[in-house]
Amino acid sequence: MKAYTELAPHRNLFVEGVPMLMYHQVAPVPWKTWLPMLYVPPALFRRQLEELKQAGYVSAEPGCGDPRGGKPPLVISFDDGFSSVFENALPVLGETGFRAIQFLVPGRLGATNDWEAANVRRERLMDHGQIREWLAAGHWIGAHTLTHPRLTQLPLDKAREEIVASKKVLEDAFGVEVRHFAYPYGEWNEKIAGLVEEAGFATACTTAFGVNTATTFSFALKRVFVRYADIGWHRLKGILARRLA
Numbered sequence: 179m180k181a182y183t184e185l186a187p188h189r190n191l192f193v194e195g196v197p198m199l200m201y202h203q204v205a206p207v208p209w210k211t212w213l214p215m216l217y218v219p220p221a222l223f224r225r226q227l228e229e230l231k232q233a234g235y236v237s238a239e240p241g242c243g244d245p246r247g248g249k250p251p252l253v254i255s256f257d258d259g260f261s262s263v264f265e266n267a268l269p270v271l272g273e274t275g276f277r278a279i280q281f282l283v284p285g286r287l288g289a290t291n292d293w294e295a296a297n298v299r300r301e302r303l304m305d306h307g308q309i310r311e312w313l314a315a316g317h318w319i320g321a322h323t324l325t326h327p328r329l330t331q332l333p334l335d336k337a338r339e340e341i342v343a344s345k346k347v348l349e350d351a352f353g354v355e356v357r358h359f360a361y362p363y364g365e366w367n368e369k370i371a372g373l374v375e376e377a378g379f380a381t382a383c384t385t386a387f388g389v390n391t392a393t394t395f396s397f398a399l400k401r402v403f404v405r406y407a408d409i410g411w412h413r414l415k416g417i418l419a420r421r422l423a
């Protein structure tokens with residue numbers, strides 16, 4: 179197997195910035211679903227992490243990790259806090275030695291992704307006990323608002339409440355500092371970013387494609403959406419190299 183660090187264009191790309199992978203579910207793609215891109219099958223997830231480990235990558239928190247010299251950092255992030263990540267990704271993370279961050283929706287812990295349209299399959303979200311185990315295994319949690327609204331479509335005071343409460347509820351429940359935020363649906367603007375900063379977060383992630391460098395705005399971090407069931411890491415890195423060239 180050829181590790182992607184052997185590919186020159188890709189090496190340059192990762193010397194310049196820290197990639198942040200974005201996953202949702204680590205589970206088989208359901209037979210019928212409106213959002214198949216949200217699923218990465220467990221075997222593919224395992225292959226990706228094994229390839230990354232072989233290539234020498236180390237995991238970092240959002241906004242952290244210095245790509246110059248030493249081992250190349252990357253961030254592994256999961257949005258929404260699905261139980262499938264606890265069940266299928268947590269063991270693989272442990273075996274490969276990577277740490278990851280889950281962006282949780284504290285108003286829905288132990289419930290389902292009922293913020294999606296009615297035709298989207300309802301999936302179980304991690305409960306308090308699972309999140310405690312996730313933290314005990316050395317992983318991080320971030321906030322993804324209280325109920326997963328489109329922040330840019332809310333009155334500003336309502337948006338502030340969603341952001342501030344998501345941090346407080348998680349910190350009170352789990353006794354850890356929650357430093358990172360992810361915008362639901364990746365939707366943000368300058369005012370929303372200002373509210374996130376005011377709330378005391380250190381970073382916020384979008385769904386915009388790219389890698390993050392020292393000059394990337396901390397409240398608009400870019401990510402790489404790991405989308406399709408049939409995209410292996412090799413295909414993904416080719417897409418990365420082309421789009422960032």
Ligand SMILES: [Zn+2]
Pocket residue numbers: 257258322326362363
């Ligand atoms: Zn989300």
